[in-house]
Amino acid sequence: MSSTTQARVRRVALIGNPNTGKTTLFNALTGLSQRVGNYPGVTVEKKVGRMSEGVEVLDLPGTYSLAAHSPDEMVAVRVLLGEQDGEPRPDLVVVIVDASNLERNLYLVTQVMEVGRPVVVALNMTDMAAKAGMSVDPAGLSRSLGIPVVPLVAARGEGIEDLRAAIQSHLDAAPAQPAWTFPEPFAREVEGLERELGQERCMALRALVDAGGTVELDLVASRGEKARQALSEARERLRVSGKVPAAYEAQARYGWIAQAVAPHVSRRAVGASLTDRLDRVLTHRLAGSLVFLALMTAVFMLIFEWAGPVMDWIDGGFGTLGEAVSGAFADTRWAGGALESLLVDGIVAGVGGVLIFLPQIVFLFLFIALLEDCGYMARAAFLMDRVLRFCGLSGHSFIPLMSSFACAIPGVMSARTISNSRDRLVTILVAPLMSCSARIPVYALMAVAFVPDLRVGGVLSLQGLVFTGMYFLGIVTAIGAAFLFKHTILKGPTPPFVMELPPYQRPRLRNIGLRVWDAVRAFVIRAGTIILAISVVIWALSYYPRGEDLREQFQAEREALEARELSEDDRTAELEALDRRERGALARQSWFGRIGHALEPAFKPLGWDWRIGMAALASFPAREVIVATLGIIYDVGDDVDVDDEESRKPLIERMQASEWPDGKRVFNLPVALSIMVFFALCCQCGATVATIKRETNSWKWAGFTFFYMTALAYLASFVTYQVGRLWL
Amino acid sequence: MLLSECQPGQGGVVTRTAGDGPIGQRLLEMGLIEGARIQVIRVAPLGDPIEIKVGGYALSLRRSEAAGVEIQP
Numbered sequence: 001m002s003s004t005t006q007a008r009v010r011r012v013a014l015i016g017n018p019n020t021g022k023t024t025l026f027n028a029l030t031g032l033s034q035r036v037g038n039y040p041g042v043t044v045e046k047k048v049g050r051m052s053e054g055v056e057v058l059d060l061p062g063t064y065s066l067a068a069h070s071p072d073e074m075v076a077v078r079v080l081l082g083e084q085d086g087e088p089r090p091d092l093v094v095v096i097v098d099a100s101n102l103e104r105n106l107y108l109v110t111q112v113m114e115v116g117r118p119v120v121v122a123l124n125m126t127d128m129a130a131k132a133g134m135s136v137d138p139a140g141l142s143r144s145l146g147i148p149v150v151p152l153v154a155a156r157g158e159g160i161e162d163l164r165a166a167i168q169s170h171l172d173a174a175p176a177q178p179a180w181t182f183p184e185p186f187a188r189e190v191e192g193l194e195r196e197l198g199q200e201r202c203m204a205l206r207a208l209v210d211a212g213g214t215v216e217l218d219l220v221a222s223r224g225e226k227a228r229q230a231l232s233e234a235r236e237r238l239r240v241s242g243k244v245p246a247a248y249e250a251q252a253r254y255g256w257i258a259q260a261v262a263p264h265v266s267r268r269a270v271g272a273s274l275t276d277r278l279d280r281v282l283t284h285r286l287a288g289s290l291v292f293l294a295l296m297t298a299v300f301m302l303i304f305e306w307a308g309p310v311m312d313w314i315d316g317g318f319g320t321l322g323e324a325v326s327g328a329f330a331d332t333r334w335a336g337g338a339l340e341s342l343l344v345d346g347i348v349a350g351v352g353g354v355l356i357f358l359p360q361i362v363f364l365f366l367f368i369a370l371l372e373d374c375g376y377m378a379r380a381a382f383l384m385d386r387v388l389r390f391c392g393l394s395g396h397s398f399i400p401l402m403s404s405f406a407c408a409i410p411g412v413m414s415a416r417t418i419s420n421s422r423d424r425l426v427t428i429l430v431a432p433l434m435s436c437s438a439r440i441p442v443y444a445l446m447a448v449a450f451v452p453d454l455r456v457g458g459v460l461s462l463q464g465l466v467f468t469g470m471y472f473l474g475i476v477t478a479i480g481a482a483f484l485f486k487h488t489i490l491k492g493p494t495p496p497f498v499m500e501l502p503p504y505q506r507p508r509l510r511n512i513g514l515r516v517w518d519a520v521r522a523f524v525i526r527a528g529t530i531i532l533a534i535s536v537v538i539w540a541l542s543y544y545p546r547g548e549d550l551r552e553q554f555q556a557e558r559e560a561l562e563a564r565e566l567s568e569d570d571r572t573a574e575l576e577a578l579d580r581r582e583r584g585a586l587a588r589q590s591w592f593g594r595i596g597h598a599l600e601p602a603f604k605p606l607g608w609d610w611r612i613g614m615a616a617l618a619s620f621p622a623r624e625v626i627v628a629t630l631g632i633i634y635d636v637g638d639d640v641d642v643d644d645e646e647s648r649k650p651l652i653e654r655m656q657a658s659e660w661p662d663g664k665r666v667f668n669l670p671v672a673l674s675i676m677v678f679f680a681l682c683c684q685c686g687a688t689v690a691t692i693k694r695e696t697n698s699w700k701w702a703g704f705t706f707f708y709m710t711a712l713a714y715l716a717s718f719v720t721y722q723v724g725r726l727w728l
Numbered sequence: 729m730l731l732s733e734c735q736p737g738q739g740g741v742v743t744r745t746a747g748d749g750p751i752g753q754r755l756l757e758m759g760l761i762e763g764a765r766i767q768v769i770r771v772a773p774l775g776d777p778i779e780i781k782v783g784g785y786a787l788s789l790r791r792s793e794a795a796g797v798e799i800q801p
Contacts (some may be wrong), residue, residue, distance in 0.1 A: 065757040069750040101785045104759050210753070244747035250756035254764075275786075285773045382788045386774035389790075395777075496751045497777060498758055498793060501786040 010055045010171050011088050015076060015112060016096035017105050018062035018419075019375070019502035021124045024511055025096055025154040026059045029164070036518065038697045040085060044075045045416070051164065055171070058090065062419075064104075066111040066206060067246075068214035070495070071421045077214055080115045081203060089117075091171050094163070096122040099129035099136050099151070100503065102265060106145075106257045107250075113147065113176040114202040120166050121149040127156075128503060133270035140264035147176050155508050180256035185241050186248035189234040196230050197223060208234055209245040275375075275503040283379055292383050295376075296402060299367050307359035307406070314359070318352030341543055342536070350535025353622060354528040357409050357687060361519055364403050364410035369515035372417065373507035378499060385497060391479045392486030394420070394497050397427040401478070404434035405471075408688045412695055413519055420495035426485045428695060429705055432688050433478040435471045435680060438624040441642045442679045443467050445627055448642075449652040450672035466673070470680045477681060477712070522694060530690035538621045538686075541591040550589065554582040576637075584635040592618050606678065606714070607671040607721040609660060616678065623684035630655070670724030674717040682713035729801065731766070731780070732794035739767030739780075740799040752796050759783040760797055 014029075016022040027034075030049025037046045047059040060079060061072035068074040075084060082089030095112050097105040113119050123138055142149040148166045152159035181187065193204040197219060206215040208231060219227045238245050281287050322344045329340040371377045377399075385395030396418040404411030411431045418424040435443075447463040454462040561574055587593055596603075596614025603613035611633050619626040628638035634654040641647040658666040683689065683706045693702035729740075742764045746752045759782050760766065769779045769786065777790045 064754070067750075067753055067757065069753075101783075103783050104785065107757060107759075211749075244752070246747040246753040246756050247745065247761070250747075250759075250761050254759065254761055279770075279779075279786075283770060283772070283779065285771075289773045378788070382772055382777060382779065385790070386772060386776050389776075493750060496754045496789075496793060498751070498754045498787065498789045500758075501779060501788050 008054075010092075011090045012051065012055060012057045012167055012171075013060055013079060013090035013093045014057055014096065015060040015080070015093060015108070016062060016122075017064050017098065017101075017108060017500075019378075019500060020062075020096045020098040020105065021154045022059065022062055022096050023514075024508060025122060025124065025152070025160075025163075026057060027510065027514055028154055028157060028160045029057050036522070039075050039087075044071050044421075046075075052168070055168070057094075058087075063108070065108060066115075067210040068206070069210065069212070070419065072419060074214040077206065078218075080112065080117070081200075081215075083218065092118045092120065092167060092173075094120050094122055094167065096124050096154075099123050099126045100132045100134060101500075102129075102134075102136060102261055103254065103257050106261065107253055109145070110178065110180065110253045110257065111202075113145070113178050114205070116175045116200060116202065118170045118173040119147045119176040120163070120170055121145065121147060122154075122159075122163055123149050123151045124154050126151045127153045128505065131270075132273060132503075133268045135266050137264040141261070144179075144260040144264065146179060155505075179260075180252060182248065182252045186238060186245065186252070189238060189245075193230060193234055197227055205249070207231055209249050211235065211245075273503065278504050279379070279501070282376070283382060288379075288383060292380060295371075295380075299364070299399075299403065307363050310359035311356050314352065314356050318348055318355075321352075322348045338543065338546075342539060345543070346536045346539030347532070350532045350539070351528075353535055354524065354531045354687065357407060357523065358520060360407045361410045361413065361523055362516055364406075364414060365516045365519040366512065368399065368414050368417065369512040370507050373505075373511050375502045375504045377417065378501050381499065382501065391482040392494075393423055393426060393482055394418075394495070396420075397423060400427050400431055401434060404431040404436060407436050407438070408432040408434065408685065409523065409691045410519075412688065412691050413523065415695065422486075422490050422492050423495060425696065425701065426482050426490055428692055429485060429701065429708075430478040430482045432683055432685065432692075432705060432709060433474050433481060433681065435474040436685075438622070438685070439470070439679055441624055441627050443470050443676055444642045445630075445648065445652075446672040446676050448648070449655060450667055450669055452669075466676070470676055473677065473680050473716075477716075481708075481712075523691065528690075530693065531687050534621050534686040534690070538618070541595075542587065542618060544591060545589070547586070547589050550585055551582075554578065554585070577635075580632075580637045581635050583632050583637070587629075587632045588614075605721070606674050606717045607725070608674070609658070609666045611658070612666070612671075612675065616675075616682075616684075619679075619684050621684075621686040623679055623682075626679070627651075634658070669728045670721050673724055674721035677720045678713045678717040680713075681709060681716055683709035729799060730795050731768070731797040731799055732778075732791040734768040734778075734794075734799070736768050736770050738801065739765070740801040741765055742797060743800050744798040746796040751793050755789070755793065755797060758787055766797075766799065 014022060014026055026047065026049065029051050034047055034049040038044065039046050044061060049057050051057045058079065060076040063073045063076050066073070066077050066080070068077040078084035079087050079090065080093065093112050093115070095109045097109060109119070109121055123136065126136065129136060138149040138151045148170060150159055150163045150166050152163060154160065182190065190201060190205050190208060193199070193208055194201050197204060199207070203215055206213065207219050210216060216231060235245055238248065282291055325344050325348060326340060329335045334340055371380065380398060381395030383395065384398040388394060388397050399417070400411045400415040403414055408431050411434070412428050415424050415427045415431065418427060447466050451463045451466050456462055456465060558575065558578060561571065561578065566574065592614050596610040596617060599613055600610040603610065615626055615629045615633060618629045627640050627642055631638045631640040631651055634651060636650040636654060640651050655667050660666055689702045689706055692705055693699055696702065742760055742762055744762065745755050745760050747756050764782055766780050766782045769781055771778050777788050778794060779786055779788050
């Protein structure tokens with residue numbers, strides 16, 4: 001017998017101020033049964049987890065208030081009011097509250113109590129409150145508020161079962177009933193709008209107070225200009241009465257909270273807290289800056305240096321795997337065929353190209369999660385805000401931009417910590433301009449081969465200066481681009497930098513682990529699939545067409561060589577040289593080679609011949625392949641190590657000898673600089689584009705980054721070459 | 729005087745917060761309402777933003793934002 005009346009899944013929404021342990025509580029309630037997604041049309045992450053049979057918990061973005069000015073707050077408000085497309089209105093709302101900062105946290109509680117749902121307060125961090133000399137009586141607070149208050153220490157799992165029980169037993173409870181009233185004439189205006197617009201009271205209140213906010217925009221969209229006019233008239237009447245609507249709301253709530261809380265909280269004086277003592281050093285003008293610099297150097301070392309060996313293992317592992325696959329093909333009738341090449345050069349290399357970024361992602365997110373969990377991240381933003389403000393960003397953008405020097409992928413992903421979506425987007429758009437570690441081989445090769453080995457003023461190496469110059473070029477361009485974006489396509493009011501500096505606390509391993517796991521999963525699954533697809537397309541472009549006559553010609557040469565009288569060593573060497581020439585010939589007549597030829601007129605203004613153009617094109621999926629590609633094109637093989645003088649010598653000699661058809665040398669200093677500038681600014685990284693797509697939830701911004709950077713790179717290297725030709 | 733003009737250690741009672749726009753509204757919501765006691769704790773290394781104590785917690789805000797808050801020392 002089948003049951004036709006399947007119980008509806010009940011939905012609990014979890015909301016709270018930032019830094020209240022909301023994520024810890026969410027993890028404690030749902031364990032690992034979490035689904036992560038995005039709300040349609042915005043970059044706000046949506047997390048749902050299962051709490052018990054038939055009960056799901058939705059983790060809403062952290063917010064200080066229901067006044068919706070940012071997309072995060074907008075989603076929170078829409079979900080609570082049942083206005084978010086595809087989201088059921090929650091059956092119950094849990095507001096998590098920091099007991100050591102009760103008044104400000106209860107502000108949000110009073111707002112949530114007005115949305116017409118049952119509300120449960122999770123009174124978290126009662127241990128921290130006790131340390132700060134505060135003790136809160138949950139039962140008394142519950143009586144004053146008229147809703148259940150469950151004391152917790154979420155970080156230690158204390159009180160979680162009580163909260164679960166409270167949630168289960170209140171799913172069908174009556175909506176919370178606010179006990180406060182708003183003063184005249186504010187209350188009268190809210191009631192007037194309630195009637196005039198036919199809205200629930202809390203909607204009318206939000207529309208009135210949050211000028212330009214979500215509720216007003218939604219109302220104007222559905223009710224037309226009449227709604228806008230009614231709202232602005234009501235605001236004007238209040239203004240005449242002496243206060244803005246927001247002041248009425250804030251004073252009424254805080255006033256009520258003060259008298260409701262007072263009987264249930266006892267405070268005793270304690271000495272300077274650990275946070276105060278730490279902050280005296282960590283945000284001190286000199287000491288704080290030094291600690292910050294030391295920490296950033298450590299991050300940089302972590303993702304730049306220490307991730308290196310792990311990346312080498314991954315690289316080596318996939319190399320071995322590729323060889324093993326080739327080995328399995330040997331002596332079969334598919335040996336040396338398209339299938340082998342697709343598996344080895346397309347798929348194995350493609351998967352390797354995804355996983356190679358994991359060490360950097362893991363190290364950076366470990367670090368970020370640690371800093372954020374212990375409360376230092378807010379201090380970092382506090383220290384660096386002034387530095388980033390002149391390009392229109394805030395202190396929150398520092399770590400994403402800084403970590404992009406190692407690799408833009410973890411950099412772009414770490415922009416999640418920026419709460420303002422416009423700032424976050426600008427940061428993501430300019431992060432790939434920072435010179436990442438993959439650009440180093442290009443800079444090194446060009447600098448060693450074509451920049452004179454001179455000392456400027458007898459001390460500074462000219463090659464080193466050019467190298468450093470490329471880093472500065474990236475920084476200056478990023479600043480300019482950020483400024484431009486903030487004043488054009490992403491124009492908007494400066495977001496508030498009004499931010500709590502939360503008390504320091506011991507980081508929780510479980511949170512950090514989940515955070516790193518989230519980042520890894522997001523990158524491998526969402527970005528990885530796109531990267532793999534790109535790898536296969538690129539493989540096809542550089543493999544086909546095969547040109548049978550070319551292969552026959554080389555086969556004939558090979559047979560001739562076999563027939564010649566040679567020592568075993570000489571024969572091996574000759575055969576290897578022949579292999580390299582064959583790879584070069586095949587590459588030159590592949591689609592990439594042909595496109596390079598066809599586009600030579602476009603590359604010429606940059607001072608490039610078709611070979612350089614082809615190498616640059618083939619580097620679009622991953623810029624670091626440029627050296628290997630040049631190696632193949634110049635018939636010296638793909639195994640060139642730029643840091644090894646012996647290894648790089650043949651390639652450099654071939655490049656230096658490379659000529660235009662009229663006999664002029666292709667490479668000189670302006671050409672080398674033009675190549676370096678192009679690689680410094682161009683978006684040659686499929687993995688970054690895929691990550692931007694995933695992080696912004698839109699191909700539009702991924703495409704925009706690709707095109708603006710590529711256009712900028714072309715223009716800048718054009719100017720570099722043309723100016724360089726006149727001067728150098 | 730304006731909160732933006734205060735030096736570390738200075739403070740007082742808020743007499744008015746310009747509540748216009750999202751920034752002013754946020755300041756009110758964070759507890760910078762008429763009658764609230766606040767104190768400037770310290771200033772960031774480059775002179776801005778500032779850290780203040782309000783309602784028992786630490787809040788960071790830029791001087792330009794603090795210019796919307798009047799206090800009575």
